[in-house]
Amino acid sequence: MSLSVVICCYTAARRVQLIRGVQSALEQAGDRDEILVVVDHNDALLADLRDSLPHQITLITNEFQRGLSGARNTGVARSRGDVVVFVDDDAVLATGALDGARAAFEDPTVVAIGGAVRAEWAVGSGPSWFPEEFGWVIGCDYRGLPACGERIRNPIGAAMAARRQALVEIEGFSTELGRVGDLLAGCEETLMGVQLQSRFPGQRIIRHTDFRVDHHVPADRATLRYFTRRCYQEGRSKAVLTRISGRQAALSSERSYTTSVLPSGAWRARRNPRRLLALVIGFGYTTAGYVTGLLLSTRSAAAA
Incomplete structure (x- = not known):
């Protein structure tokens, strides 16, 4: 089982984390594996990495529309492995993570996996007000995720993998979704999961925690301002996803999250007023x- 590890980057601000992530992949890659670093429309960063990365790394530029989805699609188009492994540019593979990913795909019924994503806070630990249920705000695991081996609708983008041919058949990631520069949008992984399940109904997407990364969380993400911006943009992205895939598919996981995970989170936070308030906010x-996203979509459709 050969792996193509794809790491997408767009800013020199994460250069230190990127080099760490590349090194962690190099230490674990097998003879038939490859590591591709995709630079998203940043010529200065591309030139810098050309001089900095080891020669074993395939360095390429985003050949499609600017943004994370286009960069990932470039990685898929240039990859040769049986499985494409996506790791964020500010994440580091834990020891044995690639072997863990490889093992998951020995099961022919598995079409994609989501790994475990542990927060590595630059400030040492998460703020006392930060709710565990909102780990997705910082691109990490959150309370309420299924156990290892259980089915999930979609993985967390910092650590996910899918069979390359399956990604080709669904035409990769939608450029209507996903981050572009510092815009805090998302849901491209969700749409990927929805499309994979629709195209391959007999196969599964599972959470596989042997495939694990440590995800760097900078100090500016440990603020209420970032928290609220990210939540708002996630809602906007969910509205776009609803328009593309329908409400049932777009919100299937969110129903149990809002009716079970959040209420139990509120109960757990009852002695921490700031955390309880953050959960509500x-x-x-x-x-x-x-x-807002639904209203804008309705207006656009009416104008058309």
């Missing part, structure tokens, strides 16, 4: 973003 901003 996060839900409110996400909902506001979703409603």
